[in-house]
Amino acid sequence: MSKIIQSDVRISDRVVKILEVQILEGSLKPGEALPSERDLAIEIGVSRPTIREAIRTLVSRGMLTTRHGGRTVVTDKLDATFIDSWQEMLFNHPNIQHDLLEFRHILEGQAAFLAAQRATEIDLVRLDLAYRKLEEAYAKDDLKECINTDVAFHQVIAEASHNVLIGHLSASLLRLINGHVTKNLDFLHARPSQWQVLEKQHHAIWQAIRNHDPEAASLAATSHIEFVIENMKADSEINERMQSAMRRLS
Numbered sequence: 582m583s584k585i586i587q588s589d590v591r592i593s594d595r596v597v598k599i600l601e602v603q604i605l606e607g608s609l610k611p612g613e614a615l616p617s618e619r620d621l622a623i624e625i626g627v628s629r630p631t632i633r634e635a636i637r638t639l640v641s642r643g644m645l646t647t648r649h650g651g652r653t654v655v656t657d658k659l660d661a662t663f664i665d666s667w668q669e670m671l672f673n674h675p676n677i678q679h680d681l682l683e684f685r686h687i688l689e690g691q692a693a694f695l696a697a698q699r700a701t702e703i704d705l706v707r708l709d710l711a712y713r714k715l716e717e718a719y720a721k722d723d724l725k726e727c728i729n730t731d732v733a734f735h736q737v738i739a740e741a742s743h744n745v746l747i748g749h750l751s752a753s754l755l756r757l758i759n760g761h762v763t764k765n766l767d768f769l770h771a772r773p774s775q776w777q778v779l780e781k782q783h784h785a786i787w788q789a790i791r792n793h794d795p796e797a798a799s800l801a802a803t804s805h806i807e808f809v810i811e812n813m814k815a816d817s818e819i820n821e822r823m824q825s826a827m828r829r830l831s
Contacts, residue, residue, distance in 0.1 A: 618633060
């Protein structure tokens with residue numbers, strides 16, 4: 582009996598590791614529901630009680646949570662502390678925004694470099710789909726959709742780097758600066774010539790990764806972030822001049 586129990590525990594631990602890897606690599610994303618116990622059991626090739634035990638373990642670790650209706654979903658435990666702490670810091674200290682963009686410059690340059698080296702055919706299919714949706718948003722001149730597809734495009738690149746920390750840090754960072762991404766794209770959208778530059782930059786990143794050219798991909802990604810930083814600075818300066826002019830009116 583003890584041997585059977587030990588065997589069951591070992592199988593359950595292996596299932597825990599399988600699910601942990603899927604969470605870490607982003608195959609299972611925060612808020613996403615797990616397949617049913619039956620489907621997981623068939624997919625992994627174990628019994629339903631083993632799946633149940635593995636899920637209980639991951640729930641106790643805070644990686645999964647059970648919601649109303651019996652659904653088991655992935656939590657945002659890996660990202661929540663980072664985002665909550667830095668959102669408050671960003672609100673209280675707006676100058677940190679530049680530091681965040683500087684970090685994004687480093688992170689996205691390396692993500693693009695590694696994606697160009699490591700992207701599989703499946704990754705490239707996902708990248709093509711993300712880029713096509715971004716192109717369609719530009720063609721429709723749909724600002725809200727441009728913002729959503731822009732963020733999604735950069736996240737697909739981060740995941741194609743096949744570095745779990747880059748994937749999670751990218752997702753956290755993009756959620757953290759979502760308001761600033763929105764503000765910057767709104768600023769560029771009102772300036773057609775700069776908006777076209779932005780579109781060309783995304784094409785350059787996509788093309789370099791597709792061509793498996795790490796140096797070109799990194800250069801395209803870092804040039805893109807430098808362009809964003811320059812325009813956010815210009816936007817800030819314009820707002821400051823407007824506020825100064827308004828103060829003189831009063």
